Amino acid sequence: MKALLAGLRRYPMVLATLAVGLLGGALELSAQGPAARWLISGFAVVIALLQVRRMVKDLRAGTYGIDLLAVTAIGSTVAVGEYWAALVVCLMLSGGEALEDYAAGRARRELTGLLENAPHTAHRLGPESGPDSGPTDIPVEAVRVGDRLLVRPFEVVPVDGVLTSAAATFDESSLTGESLPVERVRGEDLLSGVVNGGEAIEVRATAGASESQYQRIIALVREAQESKAPFVRLADRVAVPFTLGALGLAAGAWALSGDPARAAEVLVVATPCPLIIAAPVAFMAGMSRAASNGIIVKSSGTLEQLARVRTAAFDKTGTLTHGRPEVTQVHALGLAPELMLALAAGVEQYSSHPLAAAVVAAARAGGAGVPPAEEVTEVPANGVRGTVEGRVVLVGSVRFIARETGSTPDTPPVGHSGVHVAVDGRYAGYIALADELRLETRATMSSLHRAGVNTTMMLTGDGEHVARHIAQQAGIDDVRADLLPEDKVTAVQAAQPRPVMMVGDGVNDAPVLAVADVGVAMGARGSSAASESADVVITVDDLGRSARAVHIGRRTMRVAWQAIWIGVGMSVVLMLIAAAGLLPAIVGAWLQEVVDLACILWALLAMRPSRSERTESTRMARELAAAGTAPGDPAAALR
Known part of the structure; x- marks a missing residue:
């Protein structure tokens, strides 16, 4: 109950709508129907005026068609005396923000989880102290290279470092998506963000907080959360014809029946919440799922570009190969x-x-x-x-x-x-x-082709004979060798078909990542310059995640459009029933809430892989096994 009341306080318009409804109901029960009508109608008019102000603001920002139906639905129901239906529409509009926040909260849980798990404190040991001699707690920003740090059981490693204890077990799922614990021994590198096992260990810091892997991921996640979804463009494509069609059908129903209430009944079920809410939830769910796979998508608009990628270009050293010549x-x-x-x-x-x-x-x-x-x-x-x-x-x-x-x-x-x-x-x-070819390179190229990528390219500064040898091993279609950084930029700008995805990891790759339609940085060992100029950062040393990013983008866009058409389709059916006079306004208003809920639940499917993605994961795992690696459970890896 306390949680419910706290939630209502966050959304005062919902609380006001419920209060007006309760008061109106009390007035109706006490045989004061006119007073109830005036109260609810007046409140609905106020909500409509607020919606008009928002609509004008959106029009100035270049968004149109979304709010008009909601305003006309409220106005028409008030005008024909269907004031309870008007109140339900008001509840839908005021509750839409709460419903969106709830759905988006579920969708962004992986992104939120990364932020919540960010380490804030480190336990620094003195030069002569041991793990049990009283470490000093300091802010993680105060850690310096060379500091000896104590990491207690089940704590997050605060900065990048080297394990100085004999051995330890770590949960690296926040960085790699791999759920199984990983064994590390003395002298091995540790990335910040991994979770220590059941014993206290000692770590020597090799980077400060701002240069450590996990903090870089946190910065990228914050940037991703603040990005705006591209659904404004998608909604506009559907909203204008949908609005015109709904208004035309309402006018036609009124003209044929001679009853203005018929128009109100049509407009009540034509409210556009599926266009406003469902698809942004799908985009957030896609970004969250990508993050759980070690893929940070900086803006939700990038998911749309990933879904449409037709050419994939790759740097050679450190990207297609291990980068350890x-x-x-x-x-x-x-x-x-x-x-x-x-x-x-x-x-x-x-x-x-x-x-x-x-x-x-x-x-x-x-x-x-x-x-x-x-x-x-x-x-x-x-x-x-x-x-x-x-x-x-x-x-x-x-x-x-x-x-x-x-x-x-x-x-x-x-x-x-x-x-x-x-x-x-x-x-x-x-x-x-x-320089040895990555084991996953050939499987990655095959997976990209199956995802709809027409052409794969290699852009390298190496000589022609080396480049062609590597390309033949990797299964790459187009080879460009002996390139300077500016030559790579020119090659990507001229590449067809578009959009073009460029994958790289070095400082020299930063310019070409910036000009590509989608720049993907291999950020696990790559330079910060490449990560900053890229649209997508892969936080694990796995080229196959670039193909997975394309599959996630395609899945997200498919779910977003499905959510749109489910909402539009259900609304059209209800409008036709209302136009025939078979759907009272109050019933239609509640059915529209069902439409909204169905669309949002469908949008949350973007958090899960499709059947075709699971099949692709299994197929890629077999190709990796044939190349000589042990990929583990493909279904568990594809989240």
């Missing part, structure tokens, strides 16, 4: 291979390119070491130059080295990337690296 061969000309590798590593240690770390690691592992370099300059999207042990060393792409030396570099083996090296102005050879 390893040196497989050192091909040197005129120098010892160990010396060339050391010289290259000397300048590469100052580069941020993914291949640079592999070169440096190979030099250190080979025993030659990494000499210091001077005057190091990075040429974006080309390479690095510097001076090592008195020699001018250039390391970079074939195009860069060819331009700087005037010679034609050799070609690395098929399927390998080549880091080319020049020493003192002469071509010195290449370092061949290989």
Whole structure:
């Protein structure tokens, strides 16, 4: 009862409508019918005037046709003396906000859950203290890199860190959607947002709160919750013809019957709440379901674009592949291979390119070491130059080295990337690296095609032979190689058919993610720049979630349109019955409430996968198993 009263206080118009109804009923029972009529009719007129003010505001904002039917329904029922029907319409309008909030609350439960579980406090340990010697509670924003933190049983890990206890079990479902606990051992990375198991553990922070994975997800969720649903456009497509049809049918019923009450009976069942409420609930449900699958959709309008995607473009390194290339061969000309590798590593240690770390690691592992370099300059999207042990060393792409030396570099083996090296102005050879294709890549391309995507593209700065080798393994239709960041932007802008979805993870991908119709950032290990410029962020290291995002978008749009047409169809049937004089206004008003409820319940189906999605999940799981991975229960993974 207390919860009911608290809910009514949140919606004063609902409370006022119920109070007027109770008072009107008391007046009717005490044989004061005229007083009841004047009270209820006056209240209904006030509600209609408030609705007119809202309608004028919406018209100025470019939305039209939605509120007119509600106003005419109230006005016509009051005019013909059906004041109780007018009150029911008022209850429907005033209660619509409460019903929408309830339905949207259910629909956004995954988004809300992420926000509610956000850690606010961390338990910091002193330099010499152990887990049982009294940690200090500090705000999570005060955690610094290197801090030793105590995480008690069943608490959320507050920031990204490294496990320093021997072993622990974690619930990572808030980030990955995987319900089974995960075992971690000393030295393994932990992402903020995972829930500790049954024993206290110690963690060393590797990032502050603002740079940690969970807090980045929280920021994205808040942005998603504040976004506006695109249903204003969808409602306008239906509202204008629906309104004109309803008014025409009401006028026709009046003209043929000669009874103005017939028009009121038609308009009562033509109120447009299904258009106003049901589809936004479907969009929120779709966003919530995406979040439970580790897919943060920043705006509900993006779901509509995802449903319509016809071309999917992908970066290669770190997206289609694992992004962990390893040196497989050192091909040197005129120098010892160990010396060339050391010289290259000397300048590469100052580069941020993914291949640079592999070169440096190979030099250190080979025993030659990494000499210091001077005057190091990075040429974006080309390479690095510097001076090592008195020699001018250039390391970079074939195009860069060819331009700087005037010679034609050799070609690395098929399927390998080549880091080319020049020493003192002469071509010195290449370092061949290989990056393994993700196990889920080929299954992802197949799933996208089954979702209605016509073309898959690879956009990469790697050489043609490497790109085509990877594309053949992945089952990609269109390959664009040797691209600079601006070339990727041009390729996406010119791509057909549209809309185009672009998936990437690096800093260089930020511009192309921004210009794509739908930019998808692999945010688990990707750069914050890519995540900020993208429309969708995948919070787990799984390329297959990009295909799942398209399937969720298609499901959401399908449910939204179904909710619209269910409401419109049921209203049309009721209008025809009312036009024939078989539906009293008061009965029609209550039946319209049933229509609203049916539409909203249907809209909530967007929270659940369809039968075809479950079939797709099973099929993709089989393809992953054939590729050599163990996917687990596909039905449990598809939520």
